[in-house]
Amino acid sequence: MAKKVVVQVRLPAGLVEKLDTLTEQGLYRDRTEAITDGIRHLVDRYLGGDAVSRMISLYLAGKLPRNASIDDLEIAVDLEAVRKIVKGLFGTDNIDEVISKMRGRP
Secondary structure (H helix, E strand, O other): OOOOOOOOOOOOHHHHHHHHHHHHOOOOOOHHHHHHHHHHHHHHHHHOOOHHHHHHHHHHOOOOOOOOOHHHOOOOOOHHHHHHHHHHHHOOOOHHHHHHHHOOOO
16 A cells, blocks of 8 residues: 555635535545545646646646747657647647637637
8 A cells, every 4th residue: 555644734614515515425435535536636637648738737827938838848758759749730839829729819
């Protein structure tokens, strides 16, 4: 079994009530299981995808500047391969232009 670590957090009462509703509905055994699953989803969202997905997520979360490029990500990937894929899909690897195209802006 993996080592467990106790992490104390303070949550808004309304959020805890919703968490309790999930356990009452049988979706989770307890709060710990629900919170663990939520954190797992968060980690997967930001660390589980490919470089382009991470860059877009970071950009939308305001963690990358508007003029960011794929070179700004500190991850071990074949940047040229990713750049080629992005350029093939969007005609550019500039994140602002990619996001604009994804949102249907000219």
